Amino acid sequence: MSLELRETQDGSHTLYITELDEHYHSYHGAIQEALHVFINNGLNPLLKSKQLNILEVGWGTGLNSLLTCHYANSTLVRYTGIEPFPIEKECSSKLNYESRLLGVQKGLYDQIIDAPWEVETFISPNFSIHKIKNFIQTWDTKLTFDLVYYDAFGPRAQAEMWERDTLEKVISKMHAGSILVTYCAKGQLKRDLVTLNCRVETLPGPPGKREMIRATKN
Numbered sequence: 001m002s003l004e005l006r007e008t009q010d011g012s013h014t015l016y017i018t019e020l021d022e023h024y025h026s027y028h029g030a031i032q033e034a035l036h037v038f039i040n041n042g043l044n045p046l047l048k049s050k051q052l053n054i055l056e057v058g059w060g061t062g063l064n065s066l067l068t069c070h071y072a073n074s075t076l077v078r079y080t081g082i083e084p085f086p087i088e089k090e091c092s093s094k095l096n097y098e099s100r101l102l103g104v105q106k107g108l109y110d111q112i113i114d115a116p117w118e119v120e121t122f123i124s125p126n127f128s129i130h131k132i133k134n135f136i137q138t139w140d141t142k143l144t145f146d147l148v149y150y151d152a153f154g155p156r157a158q159a160e161m162w163e164r165d166t167l168e169k170v171i172s173k174m175h176a177g178s179i180l181v182t183y184c185a186k187g188q189l190k191r192d193l194v195t196l197n198c199r200v201e202t203l204p205g206p207p208g209k210r211e212m213i214r215a216t217k218n
């Protein structure tokens with residue numbers, strides 16, 4: 001797998017994967033997109049909770065976990081990230097996320113990146129990370145999640161991530177009232193989520209994208 005470091009329009013980095021001709025984030029702005037889709041429309045509405053179990057499908061560079069740890073305030077967050085192809089430290093150490101985020105604790109990104117795989121690790125008293133090297137399709141857990149960040153490569157690059165069977169697996173790990181957010185706003189995805197017992201909202205997308213989806217399990 002060959003990865004190239006690229007700068008997006010908000011100055012934050014992303015990775016480009018040659019084999020799929022796909023970026024890890026929006027080239028209009030990696031941090032800007034992550035803040036809009038996952039933090040503002042996913043995490044923030046749930047921050048009144050004392051504790052949140054969050055699942056990220058496609059943990060990638062760990063950007064969304066860094067932002068979540070930074071913005072979680074006093075809510076206890078237990079964060080699970082599924083990623084079958086972890087990137088090398090040599091690659092993540094070049095990403096400029098910490099320097100692009102005002103006020104983020106110095107060294108926090110390294111702590112998240114250096115946390116061991118396959119065990120839950122507390123990074124602070126109110127944030128733990130559990131990185132799991134697996135495919136969402138084959139991973140099994142008894143846990144359920146309050147919030148899911150669905151951050152797979154797009155349907156053109158990885159159609160199987162958007163198939164109903166894969167989505168059904170993810171939705172089965174949510175309880176009534178749990179939320180799933182994703183940057184994708186395809187009509188087929190909305191229809192599948194409705195048939196999987198979710199109420200679907202089409203929200204304005206981040207800059208460069210008209211729409212995004214938030215689904216709440218009934």
Ligand SMILES: C[S@@+](CC[C@H](N)C(=O)[O-])C[C@H]1O[C@@H](n2cnc3c(N)ncnc32)[C@H](O)[C@@H]1O
Pocket residue numbers: 023024025057058059060061062063064082083084085134135136137151152153154
């Ligand atoms: C759009 S990128 C993720 C971006 C990531 N959230 C970030 O902030 O860097 C999609 C990720 O999904 C991962 N992926 C590919 N197949 C997967 C699968 N079957 N299950 C879970 N993740 C998968 C890829 O390796 C890649 O890291």
